[in-house]
Amino acid sequence: MFRSSLTVVALASIALWSPMPATAGQTALTSNASIKNDLDYLLYKPADYDTSGTTYPLVVWLHGGDQGGRDIDKVRTSGLPKLIEGGKEFPFLVFSPQNPSEELLYPIEKVGAALEDVVAQHRIDRSRIYVIGYSRGGFGAWAMAEQFPERFAAIVPIAGGGNRHYLNRTNEKAAFWVFHGTEDAVIPLSDSVVLYERLKGLKRNVRLSVLEDADHTAVEAAALNDAKMWEWLLNQRLDSAAK
Numbered sequence: 001m002f003r004s005s006l007t008v009v010a011l012a013s014i015a016l017w018s019p020m021p022a023t024a025g026q027t028a029l030t031s032n033a034s035i036k037n038d039l040d041y042l043l044y045k046p047a048d049y050d051t052s053g054t055t056y057p058l059v060v061w062l063h064g065g066d067q068g069g070r071d072i073d074k075v076r077t078s079g080l081p082k083l084i085e086g087g088k089e090f091p092f093l094v095f096s097p098q099n100p101s102e103e104l105l106y107p108i109e110k111v112g113a114a115l116e117d118v119v120a121q122h123r124i125d126r127s128r129i130y131v132i133g134y135s136r137g138g139f140g141a142w143a144m145a146e147q148f149p150e151r152f153a154a155i156v157p158i159a160g161g162g163n164r165h166y167l168n169r170t171n172e173k174a175a176f177w178v179f180h181g182t183e184d185a186v187i188p189l190s191d192s193v194v195l196y197e198r199l200k201g202l203k204r205n206v207r208l209s210v211l212e213d214a215d216h217t218a219v220e221a222a223a224l225n226d227a228k229m230w231e232w233l234l235n236q237r238l239d240s241a242a243k
Contacts (some may be wrong), residue, residue, distance in 0.1 A: 039107075039114045040072045044084050044094035045122075057092035057128035057234060060115060060144070060152075062106060062137030064220070068099040079134055079220060092234070093122060099136065106140035112148050127238045132156040134220045135187065142195065145170045154236035158223045159184055159216055161191030164198040175236045176206040179223040181214030 046056060061080040068074075075098050076085050084094065095118050099106045119126065131152050133141030138160015145155045146163070149171040158179045170176075176199055180192040189210065199206040209226075211219050223229060 037110050037113050039097050039110050041097040042075055042081055055123045055125040058124045059092055059094050060131040061096040062133035062140040064135035068102040072098055108143050108147055128153055130154045130233055134158040153238040154233050159187055159219045161187055164195050167198045178208045179219055181211045181219040183215045186216040
């Protein structure tokens with residue numbers, strides 16, 4: 001009996017001095033990894049840019065899904081770059097980044113960073129920066145308006161869609177003109193209508209053009225050849241834009 005008691009006491013002493021088992025924990029760290037911004041892009045400048053000392057508006061053009069990848073010449077085959085290749089002249093700069101993916105949406109953070117570089121290196125009127133996007137680029141245009149609300153005076157999504165839940169982040173002073181075709185079998189008209197209605201509910205400056213009998217392809221050219229759209233666009237300005 002006495003020997004058994006000693007054994008119990010000894011075991012208790014060992015247990016008392018044994019280290020506690022390790023427990024999982026979290027450590028606060030900061031990443032110093034850098035993200036390479038390897039976006040390819042086209043840049044159009046008006047014919048008189050090099051001889052004038054004035055500032056110019058800038059249009060960001062976000063292409064559709066067929067022009068993604070690493071071949072920059074694909075960007076020339078549609079939208080604003082195609083018009084420029086055909087001899088069309090504009091009184092503003094056009095920044096046309098290429099989506100490096102042929103399947104995913106635009107990497108918005110990279111587009112924003114590249115845009116800032118272009119603006120810093122050229123005579124840009126920062127109160128007159130606009131974004132126009134078609135199809136997958138239309139999704140990009142909506143995302144740019146939500147993620148960089150202080151940057152754009154006007155946003156023109158063409159046959160695109162997006163996340164309506166973040167539209168409250170858009171700039172109250174920015175203007176929107178949404179284009180979509182009734183016969184769009186790729187991205188349904190309802191995608192644009194939902195976003196339009198949400199902006200109306202937020203009392204934003206927004207208009208919607210529904211093009212009768214226009215399919216997904218036709219609406220791009222129809223919007224870009226609308227003289228009233230261009231007149232409206234160039235009249236938009238953010239007086240509070242960063243200098």
